[in-house]
């Protein structure tokens with residue numbers, strides 16, 4: 001006789017309950033929160049730095065860095081002049097809402113317009129953990145190839161925006177942008193797609209304009225009791 005012990009549901013239910021409270025808090029305080037997901041090395045920190053260089057004159061921005069160990073990414077973000085908190089998960093391959101709740105004690109969201117959460121680099125574990133974010137965005141880099149969409153559909157389906165990073169490397173890799181957008185149209189037609197290179201700057205303005213629209217919408221709705229589109233809502 002075998003016995004099955006279910007861990008998944010209670011852990012996720014507890015996470016989602018706190019995530020919903022965080023979402024309500026973000027809406028009340030008018031802060032736009034982006035949960036940024038990707039595999040390790042796809043360009044999350046570099047994209048954050050490019051975003052900071054364009055938006056930090058207009059908006060008050062805080063960054064939560066999630067890594068298994070080290071504070072290298074938080075140091076880079078602080079050097080760029082933003083408020084930053086490093087979370088070390090100590091081996092866990094994703095961030096959870098309880099970790100964000102603690103990071104907010106340091107960040108003070110009521111003093112910010114935008115919080116970017118750089119999640120732990122992982123295309124699988126991060127997907128199921130709602131952090132109460134206003135926007136879930138993922139990055140797929142050109143060197144990873146567009147077949148990741150077929151291999152890891154969950155992360156692409158759950159994201160409202162997909163950044164295709166490192167487009168400057170397109171000539172030396174097999175990434176097929178037409179094939180990628182056609183497959184995205186099938187699995188998540190509402191997702192916005194932003195091809196960009198943080199190295200050359202190509203496409204970064206379109207990404208930042210999209211974030212700025214979201215920040216303005218969030219500020220306009222602050223305290224109205226109607227959170228801007230959260231996970232699973234209209235995209």
Ligand SMILES: Nc1nc2c(ncn2[C@@H]2O[C@H](COP(=O)(O)OP(=O)(O)OP(=O)(O)O)[C@@H](O)[C@H]2O)c(=O)[nH]1
Pocket residue numbers: 038039040041042043044045046047073120121165166167168169196197198199200
């Ligand atoms: N050519 C090119 N390289 C890039 C671009 N963006 C990032 N890189 C490089 O890709 C490598 C990884 O970038 P990171 O920004 O550290 O990636 P990450 O997703 O934050 O990595 P982890 O935090 O370790 O998961 C670095 O060597 C960057 O310089 C880009 O647009 N073009």
Ligand SMILES: [Mg+2]
Pocket residue numbers: 044045046073118
């Ligand atoms: Mg990083």
